[in-house]
Amino acid sequence: MTFPIAIIGTGIAGLSAAGALHAAGLEVQLFDKGRGSGGRMASKRTEVGALDLGAQYFTCRDRRFAEAVQQWRDRGWIAEWQPSLYDSANGTLRPSQDEQIRWIGTPRMSALTRGLLGDMPVRFSCRITEVFHGKQHWMLQDADGKAYGPFNQVVVATPSPEAAQLLAAAPKLASSVASVAMEPNWAVALSFEQPLDTPVDGCFIQDSPLEWASRNHGKPGRASQPDTWVLQANSRWTRQYLDLVKDQVIEQLYGAFAEMIGCTVPEPVFGLAHRWLYGRPVGNHGWGALADSSLGLYACGDWCLSGRVEGAWLSGQAVARKLLQHRAS
Ligand SMILES: Cc1cc2nc3c(=O)[nH]c(=O)nc-3n(C[C@H](O)[C@H](O)[C@H](O)COP(=O)(O)OP(=O)(O)OC[C@H]3O[C@@H](n4cnc5c(N)ncnc54)[C@H](O)[C@@H]3O)c2cc1C
Numbered sequence: 468m469t470f471p472i473a474i475i476g477t478g479i480a481g482l483s484a485a486g487a488l489h490a491a492g493l494e495v496q497l498f499d500k501g502r503g504s505g506g507r508m509a510s511k512r513t514e515v516g517a518l519d520l521g522a523q524y525f526t527c528r529d530r531r532f533a534e535a536v537q538q539w540r541d542r543g544w545i546a547e548w549q550p551s552l553y554d555s556a557n558g559t560l561r562p563s564q565d566e567q568i569r570w571i572g573t574p575r576m577s578a579l580t581r582g583l584l585g586d587m588p589v590r591f592s593c594r595i596t597e598v599f600h601g602k603q604h605w606m607l608q609d610a611d612g613k614a615y616g617p618f619n620q621v622v623v624a625t626p627s628p629e630a631a632q633l634l635a636a637a638p639k640l641a642s643s644v645a646s647v648a649m650e651p652n653w654a655v656a657l658s659f660e661q662p663l664d665t666p667v668d669g670c671f672i673q674d675s676p677l678e679w680a681s682r683n684h685g686k687p688g689r690a691s692q693p694d695t696w697v698l699q700a701n702s703r704w705t706r707q708y709l710d711l712v713k714d715q716v717i718e719q720l721y722g723a724f725a726e727m728i729g730c731t732v733p734e735p736v737f738g739l740a741h742r743w744l745y746g747r748p749v750g751n752h753g754w755g756a757l758a759d760s761s762l763g764l765y766a767c768g769d770w771c772l773s774g775r776v777e778g779a780w781l782s783g784q785a786v787a788r789k790l791l792q793h794r795a796s
C-alpha cells in the first residue's frame with residue numbers, strides 16, 4: 468500500500484521538498500502551525516499593508532537555485548530589488564552600493580511561497596506535536612490531539628529545535644538535529660506620517676542593537692503610504708532582551724534607528740514588534756538534509772546548509788533526492 472508523504476512546515480524548505488516530490492509523481496500532504504505559508508519568509512498583514520518582518524531579500528549563488536529563481540521571476544512571483552544601500556558603523560552612515568543581485572517576493576515576500584504551494588494539499592493552523600508509528604505507517608498528532616495519517620514517510624521542515632522534538636522516534640537523527648542551535652531576532656515595523664527625509668532604502672548596521680533597517684515602499688509592488696520601515700535587531704541584543712514587552716522593544720529599537728539614520732525621526736504613527744525565537748542557525752553545516760531513510764523520517768531546513776533562503780530551498784531539494792533514492796533502492 469502506498470500512502471502520502473507528510474511534510475511538516477510550509478517555509479521555503481518544506482515547499483521546495485514538496486514541489487520536487489510532487490513533480491516526481493508522489494502524493495504529499497503539508498501541515499503548518501501558521502495561518503499561511505512562508506515561515507520566516509511570511510508577510511504579516513497589518514493596517515499599514517503587508518510587511519516582511521523576516522527574510523528581507525535573497526541572493527543566489529548556486530546554479531540550481533539560479534534556474535528556479537529565473538522561473539519564479541518569469542511567473543511574476545519575485546522581482547529584483549535595487550535598493551539604495553548604506554552601511555552604518557561607529558555612528559557613521561555611508562552609501563554602500565554593490566553589484567549583488569537581490570530578489571524579493573512581490574507584492575509581498577509570501578507571494579513566492581504561495582506560488583510554490585499552488586494547489587498541493589495543506590492544513591494550516593495545525594501545530595504537529597508528535598510523529599508516531601501506527602500499525603505499519605507514520606501518523607501525526609496535532610496540539611488538539613487530532614491524528615492524521617497514515618503516511619509512508621514524514622519530512623520535517625521546521626527550525627532545528629522544533630524538528631528535534633518531532634523526530635524523537637529516531638533518536639540518532641533527533642540528536643544530530645538538536646545539535647544545531649538557533650539564535651533569536653526581534654523585528655520591529657514603524658510607520659511615519661510623512662516620509663523620512665533620507666535616501667536610504669536598506670542599511671547594514673554595526674555597533675548598534677540593530678543589524679538591518681529597510682524602507683518598505685522602496686520595494687517593488689509595496690504601497691507607498693505611510694512611510695514604513697522594518698528594523699531587525701541583532702541576535703546579541705535580542706538574547707539580552709528576549710522577554711522584554713513589545714512596547715519597550717519598539718521604543719528601544721526606535722531610539723537606535725533615530726540615532727543611526729541621520730535625519731529627523733518623528734514619533735511613529737504605527738509600531739509592531741515580532742520575536743523570531745528561531746531566527747538564524749548557529750554556524751554553517753554542509754549536510755544538505757538529514758534522514759533515517761530506513762525508518763522513513765527526513766529533516767530539512769536552512770539549518771542544514773547556509774541559514775539563508777537559498778540554503779533552505781537547496782535543503783528541500785536535497786531531502787527530496789534522498790527520499791526518492793531510497794524509494795528507488
Ligand atoms: C529576521 C530574519 C531576517 C532574515 N533575513 C534574511 C534575508 O534577508 N535573506 C535570506 O536569505 N535569509 C534571511 N533570513 C533567513 C531565512 O528567512 C530562512 O533561512 C528561511 O526562510 C528558512 O526557511 P525554512 O523553510 O528552513 O524554515 P521556516 O521558514 O522557519 O519554515 C518552517 C515552517 O515550519 C512551521 N512549523 C514549525 N513547527 C511546526 C509544527 N510543530 N507543526 C507545524 N508546523 C510547524 C513554521 O510555522 C514554518 O512555517 C532571515 C531570517 C530572519 C528570522
Ligand SMILES: NC(=O)C1=CN([C@@H]2O[C@H](COP(=O)(O)OP(=O)(O)OC[C@H]3O[C@@H](n4cnc5c(N)ncnc54)[C@H](O)[C@@H]3O)[C@@H](O)[C@H]2O)CC=C1
Nearest residue numbers: 525526552553554563564565567652671699746747774775
Ligand atoms: N535571522 C536573521 O536575521 C538572518 C538574517 N540574514 C541576513 O540575510 C541577508 C542575506 O544574506 P546574503 O544572501 O548573504 O546577502 P548579502 O550578500 O546581501 O549580505 C551578506 C552580508 O554581507 C554584508 N553586506 C552585503 N552587502 C553589503 C553592502 N553593500 N554594504 C555593506 N555590507 C554588506 C552584510 O553584513 C550582510 O549581512 C544578510 O543581510 C543576512 O545578515 C540571513 C539569515 C538569518
